[in-house]
Amino acid sequence: MKHTISVLVEDEAGVLTRIAGLFARRGFNIESLAVGPTEQVGVSRIIMVVPGDDDTIEQLTKQLHKLINVIKVTDITKIPCVERELMLVKVSTNSANRGELLQVAQVFRARVVDIAEDSLTLEVVGDPGKMVAIISMVSKFGIKEISRTGKIALTRESGVNTEYLKSLETKV
Structure with a gap:
């Protein structure tokens, strides 16, 4: 099972190296890693999958x-969270299939951030499941490059579990 770990750290040199070293010494792989400042000066949040x-x-x-x-x-x-990723995906395209690719982008609310004769670069923001879904849809056009931020997450103060709500929608 994949676990999402949130770590608050003092914003000091070498903190990330010590954390990565801990995982490496124990033979664990970090599948996703996102680090950034928090609302508190001098504190950073690390989200790891x-x-x-x-x-x-x-x-x-x-x-x-x-x-x-x-x-x-x-x-x-297992705590209700808001989870997001940012992905840039460069997809092969031509005049014949560009319209179809733009329709796929529209369905996923992806933004076109660059366009060229033979490619289109999309910016996609959403939960990790959305990333997998759009990759599978645009792969038929030919993916040239992908860059992803990794998952970021915050717990939901409302306590609403969207995974639970999604399971109710599928039953209806």
């Missing part, structure tokens, strides 16, 4: 707590 079972992730979070400059570690996998 890490594969592993519950016991292993619990052990990793305990180890993260012991690191210098780590303020708070939370496994937010």
Whole structure:
């Protein structure tokens, strides 16, 4: 199972290196990593997506707590969250299929950020599932390049679990 870990750290040199080193020493892969400043000056939030079972992730979070400059570690996998990614995808196109590609972009609310004779670059923002879906739809045109930010997430103060709501919609 993939776990989403939120880590608040003091904004100091070497913090990310220590965290990455901890994962490397234990043979764990970080599938997604996003780091940025928070609302509090001098504090950064790191969002990591890490594969592993519950016991292993619990052990990793305990180890993260012991690191210098780590303020708070939370496994937010099972907590209602708002999750987003940003992706730029450059897709092959020509005059014959450009209209179809633009329709796909419109369905996914993707923005065209660059256009050339033989390609179109789209900016896509959404949850990780949306990224997978649009990649599968545009792959038939031929993907030239992809750049993704990795997942960022914040817990929902409302406590509304959108995954639960989606499951109700599919039953109706």
